[in-house]
Amino acid sequence: MFSLKRNPHQIILAVIAIAVLVMGIILFIIPPALFPDPANGLQVLRSMHLGGGFNNMVAPDQSDISQDYTEYLTWWSPGQYLVPYFFKLIAGISMGQAIAITVSLCTAIGLTGFYQFFRKVGFSAMIAASSLVFIVCQVAFFVPYVYYNGGEILLFAFEGWFLYGCASFHRPGIKVALFVIIAGWAGFFFKSSFIWIYIAGLFCLWIKLCAHRKGLPEWIKRGLWVGIPTVISLACIYVFFLSKGQSPASTAKGLKLAAETFSFPLASPLLSAFSIDDFVHGLIYHFGPAMLPPGWCVVILFLFSLMSLALILLIVRRLTNNTYRLFLVLFYFVALLFFGFAYLHQLNISYEARHFRILGVLIVPGLIWLVSRSVPAVKVIFMLLVAAIGCFSVHYMYTGFYFNKNVSAHGLTGIAQPNIDQQSLNKIMQLDKENKHAVFVFIANDLGLEVEHNRIVTLPAIGDNLKIDMDEYTYEGFAGPLFIILPESYNGPKEKMIMKSFNGYKRFDISPLSNNYMLYEAREKR
Template sequence: MPAQKSNLHKVILIIIALLVVIMGVVLICIPPALFPDPANGFQVLRSMQMGSGFNVFASPDQSDISQNYTEFLTWWSPGQYLVPYFFKLISGINLGQATAVTITLANISGLAGFYFFFKRIGFSSLVAALSLIFIICQLAFYVPDVYYNGGEILLFAFEGWFLYGCIALKKPDWKLVLFVLISVWIGFFFKSSFLWIYIAGLICLWISLCANRAGIAEWIKKGIWIGIPAAVSLAAIYFLFMSKGQSPATTSKGFKLAAETFSFPLATPLLTSFSLDDIFHGLIYHFGKPTVDHQWAILILVLLAVLSLLLIVSIILSTPNNNYKIMVAVFYFGALLFFGFAFLKQLNISYEARHFRIIGLLIAPCIITLAIRLKPIYRTLFATACFTLLCFSLQYVIKGYVINKNVSAKGVTGISQPNIDQASLNAIMKLDRANKNAIFVFVNNDIGLEIGHNRIITLPPVGDDLKIDMDDYRYEGFAGPLYIILPESYNGPKEKMIMKSFPGYAGFNISMLSDNYVLYSAYMERKK
């Protein structure tokens, strides 16, 4: 029996590795669609391929459509499009398949990183392996297989290794300086929100280095070893990248205190560990029809916040490893301060549990340890909850595979395009090949990636309430053929609003690309 127990973690790891490889093979055959953020990143890549500078987005200028407007994109980090593009370059596969490779390798790296981190911080091999099972039960693990989420999956690939470094380094030397300098560049390259994780990790590293040293001088000395290279790295990121444009932190709507401002960050241990925010289709920020009304969502959120706080306190009190206690406390309360202030100031950061995923990943082994200590009936309930969560996650990914394979269109990029059908996409790509000076207009930011010879405009979707800011839609001037591709559901006021956005064009022709999509084409300049 002891020999079997000692080998159980190896069996678990082999099964997990096989699962990831199988999912990777399926993903190569059925590439994912894109979330809006990485779709914007790929639009930057498209601009670069058409002649713009590094990380520069180019689009027809609203004041004169014949000219281009350019912007250095700082809203999202470049790794989300450069990593897939790297695999495309070295292998010759299309961008969709390169994205599939990115996701698969990121999953392997992420699971390996957290496994070694869990072991390094004091958990047994079995608990570390069971923690990986707990992680792959979570819906967040499967989302990239359906919709590539860019920085989220890339950050998962690196987080565990970063945490490992924060624990493994025990003394101030050149390795510490190199780690502090380089880790933030890697993490930021993958996702800009890594910055708060970086600061929290360095605080843990500083406390670890100064453990059992009561003198203030020692704390200052060790702090200098960390602080100086950190300041150099952050300054380089700011002056070479962030200062060139806007980011979510640069737009504020003023201070507003709401029930969810601090309760949402407090509730994230349970929201992330058990995918509750995903199961509810977003308690506060909805990606689809809300499951519960807002008032009920607030009550659920407050309850989860109380239970999450009790869980974190229980973890801190029951865990013998001081480094782990410190890390859980710093990351949890650090996230509360950082995001609580961001929500209070109404920065452009959504109430989504994905921003806090590292909290759920960090506490996974302690949740497993606490579950093992429970009475048999409660262990059974916990295992049932995890199995139910896994079934929910598998149902999501299988449904996504079916849609991406049988419903989503495929173009030159190989990326699944759920926002258009194949017949319509084929017609659009044919028009693209037949023109060199046309402009294509879409209301989804992924379809334009299939346009390789002409310029594109992506307009914000028009809501059913028809409330829009015309300044976001209006494009003055004339610049060759104009092709507007809209869903058939835009027939009526919406289509008229879109056509009025181009006052320099006259004589629109309307033709059906398919039963679901309509082409509005114009070739004549409106006489003044």
């Protein structure tokens, strides 16, 4: 018989399940906006619908705007647009609603996977359930309900089950080999940055397979069951995908050692777990107004580096579960090596705690286990801290829902469009219907998704310092009607810079789309 006293973890799990279901229903009614990365992915899907090949971005050529250029997009994995597209096809719904289903399912699958992993590595049901509460309170948990973050939420759905698989095998064999190959392909399909998580997880798997085995030959023999499938999986990923274009790893800018090069990865477990990077709009890479001066950011990174190291050492010393300790230490070490190398060589990987979310999740059950064995005052402080983070996160989601419903525009895709108002978007879609060989120009890469019949150009936004690389803006030639859509704040130097970028056109007619957005229209060849 069900007992509240005997099964408190079931109450927690039930509450979380209901909350995820309710949020999913709301999200289906109020679909999210897009982060830039998945917006690029959906532009690829748009190109495919218009006749482009698989995973090909087709856009006007800068050397001759009347022609197209095609690029095989390897910067991001295709899962971020193919998964919601699958739901769009089978359910006959809008892309916005398909994204809502994707986010809801990935959230539920991810939480279930991490719960099973926490139980697999030896934590009690109560510690595992409490860990899910902590994870749910993180800002990162609510982000995809406001802005679809593509591979981030897909990877969250997969990570826990991948870790569970790595912790489940005790002897080598064909099942291990198949798991290694398929996990590599699936994880990369969801998000390309899964590669470092893949390597860390497989090191854990190899060490587990060799537990209580003595002698180097035995370790090598068992390691082959992991190593050979790993090489096969990574080789296929490179040959059939990465070799066809550029990736963040192909844009090294030379060596640069800075204070944050290694301190950011060192501090990442706590930066991610307690949403520190989200609270301050990014310590190093700012995704909003900078809240702290650079000097203070370095000090905070140094302090959280020491605290993260101390916490992990304390968990390793106090906790007797060897499997969990293995995963925690190895993932921390591999993350330090991988991202330290990337930042040192200035690869195109940003200083954001979202890249380290797996560490912010892995450390949670160990932290809660420590707190559960602390004095009451520590427990109270910890619960208040988690509650404060949770309140901030819920407020973020509520504000996002309100904005996406009442402020953002909505077009054919059903996706929230925060970079335009409804009046302007309606006129843009009307222009799209009335013209068949036009080019629409935007400074936000999500707006072009609402254009069905014509070609689109997405230009980088111009900062207040007016410094731009003209090579990124210049389009030669003439290709029929040109419609440039800019916010009213671009009136002045910015609008002139953009109009001059299309030097094959003359006599721009300027008219308001609304009080906030302007249309720059040209139909004559210079």
